[in-house]
Amino acid sequence: MDYIFDNERPIYIQLVELIRTGIVSGKFQKGQKLPSVRELALAMKVNPNTMQKALAELENEKLIYTERTNGKYVTEDERLIEKVKKELAGEKVNSYLNSMNDIGISYEEAIKYLQELGGKNGIS
Amino acid sequence: MELVKCNNLCKEFDNKKVLNNINLSIPKGKIIGLLGKNGMGKTTLIKLINDLLTPTSGEVLINGEKPSVNSKKIISYLPERTYLDKEMKVYQILTLFEDFYENFNKEKAINLLKDLDLDINSRVNKMSKGMQEKLQLILVMSRDAELYILDEPLGGVDPATRDYILDTILSNFKEGASVIISTHLISDIERILDEVIFIDKGNIVLTSSADELREKENASIDEIFRRCFKC
Numbered sequence: 001m002d003y004i005f006d007n008e009r010p011i012y013i014q015l016v017e018l019i020r021t022g023i024v025s026g027k028f029q030k031g032q033k034l035p036s037v038r039e040l041a042l043a044m045k046v047n048p049n050t051m052q053k054a055l056a057e058l059e060n061e062k063l064i065y066t067e068r069t070n071g072k073y074v075t076e077d078e079r080l081i082e083k084v085k086k087e088l089a090g091e092k093v094n095s096y097l098n099s100m101n102d103i104g105i106s107y108e109e110a111i112k113y114l115q116e117l118g119g120k121n122g123i124s
Numbered sequence: 125m126e127l128v129k130c131n132n133l134c135k136e137f138d139n140k141k142v143l144n145n146i147n148l149s150i151p152k153g154k155i156i157g158l159l160g161k162n163g164m165g166k167t168t169l170i171k172l173i174n175d176l177l178t179p180t181s182g183e184v185l186i187n188g189e190k191p192s193v194n195s196k197k198i199i200s201y202l203p204e205r206t207y208l209d210k211e212m213k214v215y216q217i218l219t220l221f222e223d224f225y226e227n228f229n230k231e232k233a234i235n236l237l238k239d240l241d242l243d244i245n246s247r248v249n250k251m252s253k254g255m256q257e258k259l260q261l262i263l264v265m266s267r268d269a270e271l272y273i274l275d276e277p278l279g280g281v282d283p284a285t286r287d288y289i290l291d292t293i294l295s296n297f298k299e300g301a302s303v304i305i306s307t308h309l310i311s312d313i314e315r316i317l318d319e320v321i322f323i324d325k326g327n328i329v330l331t332s333s334a335d336e337l338r339e340k341e342n343a344s345i346d347e348i349f350r351r352c353f354k355c
Binding site for chain 1: 155290291294295311314315316317334335336338339342343344345346
């Protein structure tokens with residue numbers, strides 16, 4: 001897993017975003033056991049302490065939980081995963097609408113553009 | 125207890141102050157960037173921690189004790205310049221390290237060298253400069269140390285080698301050990317740092333968690349450093 005970090009933002013926040021995206025997209029399945037902090041850190045080429053901080057944040061959000069002595073697992077709570085997915089989708093939609101607005105395209109037009117120009121070919 | 129503690133540490137050369145009243149704590153289990161421009165005192169501080177220089181005043185404590193044979197056992201040091209005998213072959217150097225350091229893990233070194241396709245029968249002076257730097261780093265990281273001190277480990281190597289060096293550092297320091305990396309090449313290294321120490325004209329001007337600093341200033345450590353020390 002090679003990911004280029006943006007040095008201008010805290011690395012742990014970027015790790016939270018990556019793992020969160022992994023969970024809502026199903027790359028990390030619900031209830032799945034996560035690799036150890038050290039393994040994850042090495043895979044992402046980051047400092048284990050930074051990874052630990054990111055996992056603590058995700059644990060706060062209840063997206064992962066720790067089973068004592070057994071390691072960390074992705075939540076089983078599908079409703080929570082759906083909720084987070086919807087929040088993320090909301091952010092993406094807003095960012096789309098805002099960039100369309102920047103080039104002078106209204107909300108209604110933006111939706112038309114999405115259907116007309118988007119389509120499946122838009123997904124790369 | 126802190127791994128390293130500097131109390132009012134001063135160093136002068138010919139009455140010229142090179143380090144000015146340094147107070148510093150290095151905790152266990154962290155990767156710390158010692159960041160400063162050339163000639164600001166990074167290497168002097170490192171040499172004091174390694175007991176290669178004596179303080180003019182103040183003290184350095186390693187695990188609460190003055191530097192000694194005991195502290196040299198637990199500190200693995202990569203100096204700025206290589207000290208390897210270039211006439212030697214790699215396997216001879218491995219044997220030398222094995223004799224010299226109780227905590228040198230020869231098998232680990234051999235495996236790391238294998239990853240690089242480096243033949244242990246080659247002579248050091250027949251290897252490229254980048255390869256020699258990698259060899260030196262492998263030797264240092266193959267010690268089971270409590271503190272690794274790497275003085276400018278990235279100097280003069282290409283970006284691919286830099287990545288290799290960072291990965292080697294990350295995957296080889298054992299849990300609970302700390303790493304001090306001195307460099308002025310901040311952007312290459314900042315993603316692996318827990319803490320940063322800015323040193324300027326012999327003074328510690330800032331110590332912070334790397335992520336907290338980014339969060340506070342909305343900028344990379346490299347950018348913050350440049351702002352701080354604009355010429």
